[in-house]
Amino acid sequence: MARKIVIISGKGGVGKTTICANLGISLARQNKRVVMLDLDIGLNNLDLLMGVENKVTYDIVDVIDGLCRAKQALVQDIKYSNLYIMPSIHSYGKSRLTGENIVKVVEDLEDFFDFILIDSPAGIDVPFKRAVLGANEAIIVVTPHFSSIRDADKVVMLLNEFGVNIQGLVINRLRGDLVLNKEIIEPKKICEILNLELLGVIPEDDNLCFVNNKGESRIAFSMLAKNLIGDSKKIYDCTEKYRGFLGFLRRKIKKRV
Ligand SMILES: Nc1ncnc2c1ncn2[C@@H]1O[C@H](COP(=O)(O)OP(=O)(O)O)[C@@H](O)[C@H]1O
Ligand SMILES: [Mg+2]
Incomplete structure (x- = not known):
């Protein structure tokens, strides 16, 4: 039976869809059977990000309307x-698209997969709640900015009300140079504020608009996937390449750009 994990944030644009897609790929690379459910209705772009938008025949509403079976709609x-x-x-x-309908779609799929990743809309309104109903676990995504952290705090409270098991926090778009320069809030502090365990750190990476990228974030996603599976407990260290003499030079150069 699949683990049903919703990728969630309070603030929009922090990288939920990017994380859902790349985490899905990393889990698939670890031989897990994965399905990603795009529940950011109206603003959805998971199919685009994965480059399969031309292969879409049916969508989740067709499944709910009984035009096809859940497995038939999968791309x-x-x-x-x-x-x-x-x-x-x-x-x-x-x-x-009600919460109950989404639960039914998830139930139709759960026997065939190891992971169902649910990409959710931002906020704490009806679409958020709809996405949460299909899941029993959650990953919370934040960026190292106070507005994102504050909004995540509200989401944590709601998830607790829903009885969803919060797996932990993913800090996205972290710049190691800024952490070392003490110009942004460090991961440990973010976890303390939200009282959540750190599940992963994803670096700021210009190549991330393409999934399956070969940049440094690929290693970070692989670590995140392994943490989720329970194979290891490693967190990507964004600061490593900015340490030492060479790292110091990198930081200086980065500051000028
Ligand atoms: N680690 C990252 N490094 C650089 N750009 C990122 C990173 N994560 C996300 N982005 C960019 O941020 C924007 C918003 O990401 P998206 O995944 O659509 O956020 P959300 O789904 O939370 O609204 C996209 O343009 C995406 O390419
Ligand atoms: Mg999104």
Whole structure:
């Protein structure tokens, strides 16, 4: 039976979809069967990010309307045969997308996968709650900014009300040079504020707009996947390349850019 994990944040634009896609790939690379459910209805772009938008025939509403079965709507990833996407709809309408319907879709899929990753919309309104209902675990995404951390705090309270098991925190877009320069809040402090365990750190990476990138974030996602599976407990160290004499020079150069 699949683990059902919602990727969530209080603030929008912190990297939920990016993390969902890259985590899905990393889990698939560890031979897990993964399906990613795009529940950011209307603003969805998981299919685009994964480069499969032309392969979409049915979407989640077609499943709910009984036009096809859940498995029929899945789109297989181009590279990994054990990775799938359940596409979302591109507009709001008089859809029958209720929490209960989403739970049913998840139930139809859970026997065939190891992980169901749910990409959620930002905020704490109805669409957020709908996404949470399908999950029993949650990953909270923040960036190292106070507004993102404060909004995450509200989400934590709501998730507790829903009885969802919070797996931990992913700090996205962390710049090691700024951490060492003490110009941004460090991961340990963020975890203390939110009283959450650190599950992963993803560096700021210009290559991340392309999934499957070969940049440094690929290592960070692999560590995140292993932490989630329970294989290891390593957190990516964004500061490493900025330490020592060479690192000091890198920091100086980065500051000028
Ligand atoms: N670690 C990162 N490094 C650089 N850019 C990132 C990173 N994570 C996300 N982004 C960029 O931030 C923007 C918002 O990310 P997205 O995943 O769509 O956020 P959300 O789903 O939370 O709204 C995108 O343009 C994405 O490419
Ligand atoms: Mg998104």
